Amino acid sequence: MKLLGTQTSPYTRKVRLVLLEKGLAHHYVVDAPNDPGSQVARVNPLGRIPALILDDGTCVFDSAVIAEYLDTLNDTPILIPRQDVLARMRVRRWEALADGIMDSAVVVRTEVIRPAEKQSAEVLRLHNDNITRALAHVADQLGQRVWCEGDSITLADLALVSALLYLDLRQAERDWRTTHPGLALWFARISERPSVCTSLAD
Ligand SMILES: N[C@@H](CCC(=O)N[C@@H](CS)C(=O)NCC(=O)O)C(=O)O
Incomplete structure (x- = not known):
């Protein structure tokens, strides 16, 4: 999977930290939505980062949705409690x-x-x-x-x-x-x- 974001975006950092803490393989691509040539608006209709592109091309957007999705991918660690x-x-x-x-x-x-x-x-x-x-x-x-x-x-x-x-x-x-x-x-x-x-x- 590929994460589009920037170093200054706090929402991107939150998602990156989830990826890193859970040891999930990903490509991090710096892509500022306002830069000419940015692919963000093509994948996220809201034109915002972070945008996570899955291997089948599915785009997941809004950092809370991305974080929740990523947390389901493994249990090491579980970042959002599941039972309680x-x-x-x-x-x-x-x-x-x-x-x-x-x-x-x-x-x-x-x-x-x-x-x-x-x-x-x-x-x-x-x-x-x-x-x-x-x-x-x-x-x-x-x-x-x-x-x-x-x-x-x-x-x-x-x-x-x-x-x-x-x-x-x-x-x-x-x-x-x-x-x-x-x-x-x-x-x-x-x-x-x-x-x-x-x-x-x-
Ligand atoms: N609620 C969104 C907020 C995302 C957001 O506002 N990202 C900013 C960067 S920090 C952005 O992409 N701004 C570009 C724009 O709105 O044109 C999330 O949690 O992902």
Whole structure:
């Protein structure tokens, strides 16, 4: 299978981390939807990344759908609990939280690269506030835990680290480590995983 995405896309990173953690063979192709010659719009009608192209040509899109599909391919590890429906809900809720942080950070990024006179202070405030609130919630839920859910890695951890890496990339001035030292510790630990290092090196 082939994954289309970019190094700066947090949704792509989440899916890459799922592929790497589960040891699933894949080709990672850097393809920015806005580049001339991009094949993204040809395979995903939404023109967005990540897009996963299966060996039979089927295209899977939206990172949550891709992650759920990939998790069914093997059990090593299981990233979305299968039997415990409440644990499953909590993992998907963590993912929604992380994706929501990404969504707001992408909106902020899109806004700040517009000419200054066209930027909306209201949009910036709304989405930056959403991120601030979501980070406080994440830090509170995480406490001193090693993993977001249960006693092993899940999709929740992969989604959260992807969101935080994107904040570091696009909002380096946001000092979330000082505000949330427990979250900083969690992030430092998970950042050492080979999957995270590989995803950053490509
Ligand atoms: N909900 C989607 C969001 C994907 C998304 O917005 N990707 C961005 C890159 S970070 C994109 O492809 N933007 C191109 C565009 O919308 O034209 C997912 O989780 O896959």
